[in-house]
Amino acid sequence: MNVENRTIFENDNLQVLRDLDTDTIDLIYLDPPFNSNRTFEAPVSSEAAGTGFKDSWTLDDLDNASHGELAEKQPQLYHTISAAEFSHGKAMKAYLIMMSIRMLEMHRILKPTGTLYLHCDDNASHYLKMVMDSIFGKDNFRNEIIWQRAVTSKGNLKKGLARDSDVIFRYSKTNTFVWNPKAVTIPYDMANLDEKTKKQYAYVEPDTGRLVSYTSLTAQTQDPDSHLTYEIMGVTRTWRWAEARMHKEIKAGRIVQIRPGNVPRYKRYLDEQKGRTLNNIWTDIPNLTAKNKERIGYPTQKPLALLERIIRASSNPNDMVLDPFCGCATTCVAAERLQRQWIGIDLSPKSFELVQRRLEQHGIIKQIHHRTDIPSP
Numbered sequence: 001m002n003v004e005n006r007t008i009f010e011n012d013n014l015q016v017l018r019d020l021d022t023d024t025i026d027l028i029y030l031d032p033p034f035n036s037n038r039t040f041e042a043p044v045s046s047e048a049a050g051t052g053f054k055d056s057w058t059l060d061d062l063d064n065a066s067h068g069e070l071a072e073k074q075p076q077l078y079h080t081i082s083a084a085e086f087s088h089g090k091a092m093k094a095y096l097i098m099m100s101i102r103m104l105e106m107h108r109i110l111k112p113t114g115t116l117y118l119h120c121d122d123n124a125s126h127y128l129k130m131v132m133d134s135i136f137g138k139d140n141f142r143n144e145i146i147w148q149r150a151v152t153s154k155g156n157l158k159k160g161l162a163r164d165s166d167v168i169f170r171y172s173k174t175n176t177f178v179w180n181p182k183a184v185t186i187p188y189d190m191a192n193l194d195e196k197t198k199k200q201y202a203y204v205e206p207d208t209g210r211l212v213s214y215t216s217l218t219a220q221t222q223d224p225d226s227h228l229t230y231e232i233m234g235v236t237r238t239w240r241w242a243e244a245r246m247h248k249e250i251k252a253g254r255i256v257q258i259r260p261g262n263v264p265r266y267k268r269y270l271d272e273q274k275g276r277t278l279n280n281i282w283t284d285i286p287n288l289t290a291k292n293k294e295r296i297g298y299p300t301q302k303p304l305a306l307l308e309r310i311i312r313a314s315s316n317p318n319d320m321v322l323d324p325f326c327g328c329a330t331t332c333v334a335a336e337r338l339q340r341q342w343i344g345i346d347l348s349p350k351s352f353e354l355v356q357r358r359l360e361q362h363g364i365i366k367q368i369h370h371r372t373d374i375p376s377p
């Protein structure tokens with residue numbers, strides 16, 4: 001099926017996913033129901049009033065055809081799901097079947113260079129990991145991102161620790177995938193440096209006021225026979241660099257000896273560094289509070305900053321981004337802002353209206369396509 005950029009499908013995503021062409025999508029982000037056994041509703045007074053969804057599952061929710069199809073065509077995956085039923089019960093089985101039949105389609109429509117991010121939490125993350133390994137292959141598992149979405153205040157320890165994080169699994173379709181390291185390198189905020197960086201760049205250069213660290217130039221192992229062992233500024237050591245590079249840096253004034261006889265060190269300026277590289281634990285993007293300007297009241301609305309980071313990291317401009325559980329279309333807004341193409345799918349009739357309104361709020365007026373048909377092949 002041919003789908004235009006900027007399309008919102010108001011439908012069960014299974015129908016739409018089944019009709020999308022194989023190997024056509026660059027990036028999929030999904031934030032499905034988490035199997036939380038709750039029902040979500042937007043506050044009546046919010047822009048998203050009238051939206052909501054049920055997140056409790058029974059085998060009766062599934063259509064028999066997809067259940068049977070999974071058991072017949074994907075016996076290994078079905079065994080994995082049955083194991084989850086033994087340890088967690090029928091609701092988990094129902095939830096995992098619902099997710100698996102959709103995930104198989106998502107895997108099919110991803111381009112070979114494509115990536116999928118599955119947002120979930122500890123209600124089902126361990127079981128979903130098994131499903132994902134089975135569908136994508138364990139070697140295509142790339143990251144488990146822990147997103148710290150809240151910092152619960154003190155005094156909440158009566159029964160245990162607060163559950164303040166979500167899990168986002170990152171899987172690629174093959175081992176050749178789009179990955180942009182710049183997107184996970186955070187420039188230093190010079191006015192608000194973290195303690196670790198402050199400690200590392202503890203010196204202020206008198207003439208310029210620039211923050212400096214003096215880093216070691218010696219090799220980890222000292223080897224008198226190495227070609228890296230030579231003398232500079234009256235000190236002989238095994239160095240990290242060959243002599244030619246060392247002399248170039250000395251000429252540039254980047255090697256300093258605090259006092260005669262001291263081991264020379266390299267002068268590294270903070271303002272020349274690219275920034276802090278993120279790891280898989282993301283603590284710098286807070287969830288939206290009721291007062292946040294971005295908040296439109298949609299239950300489970302995710303911050304744009306989270307989606308922008310994911311889209312930047314795993315796609316390039318003009319790539320096609322799909323969110324099959326798009327809610328108030330945060331992924332679509334983020335994709336539009338980053339000059340990507342996008343498709344959103346949600347059962348809710350509100351998604352189309354909300355994405356239009358949100359894009360207008362960001363000063364973006366574009367024609368959005370709204371499809372309520374069940375596409376035919």
Ligand SMILES: C[S@@+](CC[C@H](N)C(=O)[O-])C[C@H]1O[C@@H](n2cnc3c(N)ncnc32)[C@H](O)[C@@H]1O
Nearest residue numbers: 012013031053300301302325327328330346347
């Ligand atoms: C957790 S919310 C997504 C929130 C979204 N990430 C955002 O920032 O607004 C999950 C969404 O999945 C939708 N949904 C649940 N089952 C669906 C299905 N089978 N097909 C399409 N959408 C579905 C719900 O209507 C809900 O909007």
